[in-house]
Amino acid sequence: MHKIMEEMRAIRVRNTIENLRRNNMEAQYVPTAADALAALKSYLTPGCTIGVGGSVTLDEIGAIDLFRSGDYAFLDRYAPALTPAEIKDIYRRSLWADVYVMSANAITENGELYNVDGRSNRVAALLYGPDSVVVIAGVNKIVSDIDEAIHRHKTAAAPANAARLHCNTPCVRTGKCVSMMRQGEDSMCAGCASEDRICANYVVSARQREAGRIKVILVGDALGF
Numbered sequence: 001m002h003k004i005m006e007e008m009r010a011i012r013v014r015n016t017i018e019n020l021r022r023n024n025m026e027a028q029y030v031p032t033a034a035d036a037l038a039a040l041k042s043y044l045t046p047g048c049t050i051g052v053g054g055s056v057t058l059d060e061i062g063a064i065d066l067f068r069s070g071d072y073a074f075l076d077r078y079a080p081a082l083t084p085a086e087i088k089d090i091y092r093r094s095l096w097a098d099v100y101v102m103s104a105n106a107i108t109e110n111g112e113l114y115n116v117d118g119r120s121n122r123v124a125a126l127l128y129g130p131d132s133v134v135v136i137a138g139v140n141k142i143v144s145d146i147d148e149a150i151h152r153h154k155t156a157a158a159p160a161n162a163a164r165l166h167c168n169t170p171c172v173r174t175g176k177c178v179s180m181m182r183q184g185e186d187s188m189c190a191g192c193a194s195e196d197r198i199c200a201n202y203v204v205s206a207r208q209r210e211a212g213r214i215k216v217i218l219v220g221d222a223l224g225f
């Protein structure tokens with residue numbers, strides 16, 4: 001990356017961290033995925049219960065392997081041969097985990113988290129339940145403001161996640177939300193009528209009442225969608 005672009009990126013990261021802290025979230029920057037795993041570990045205690053939101057980022061930094069190490073009580077939604085009822089039970093128990101770990105669809109320079117869920121187990125745990133929520137995101141998820149977060153979700157995060165989850169939605173075929181193709185109908189909540197729609201609840205996390213409950217680890221590597 002050109003030196004000037006590196007400087008611009010550093011300013012963006014600094015602004016984001018300052019504003020997340022202003023919004024009562026802990027925030028730190030780490031350069032690499034390996035550093036992110038070490039930072040995540042610092043928020044865990046032996047034997048703590050851990051729930052996770054669906055995330056490519058967590059896989060990429062090795063978090064799922066860490067949780068399965070035996071040092072923690074991992075509520076493993078990815079364990080083989082789980083029945084739908086067992087997965088649902090894990091989602092529910094995750095709402096009372098000691099630590100909930102997830103990524104974000106976007107993080108604004110204004111210090112806000114933007115997340116959109118279909119089933120909404122992830123945003124439910126973000127909002128209330130676990131005493132501690134750790135959000136890990138690559139700097140590729142940083143956007144200027146909520147408008148840009150909405151755009152990022154509709155043109156990058158949602159289509160990629162819908163494809164990952166093998167959903168039969170228009171965005172999987174076109175690479176962007178169907179609402180982007182209907183003039184005047186591209187508002188935040190506009191979208192498809194598919195049975196597989198992954199966009200149901202749109203959550204902006206701004207200034208938190210409980211200081212430090214949400215911890216954000218921003219990673220220099222590009223991670224996730």
Ligand code: SF4
Nearest residue numbers: 158171177191192199
């Ligand atoms: S509303 Fe439908 S088409 Fe739009 S991003 Fe969500 S799943 Fe894709």
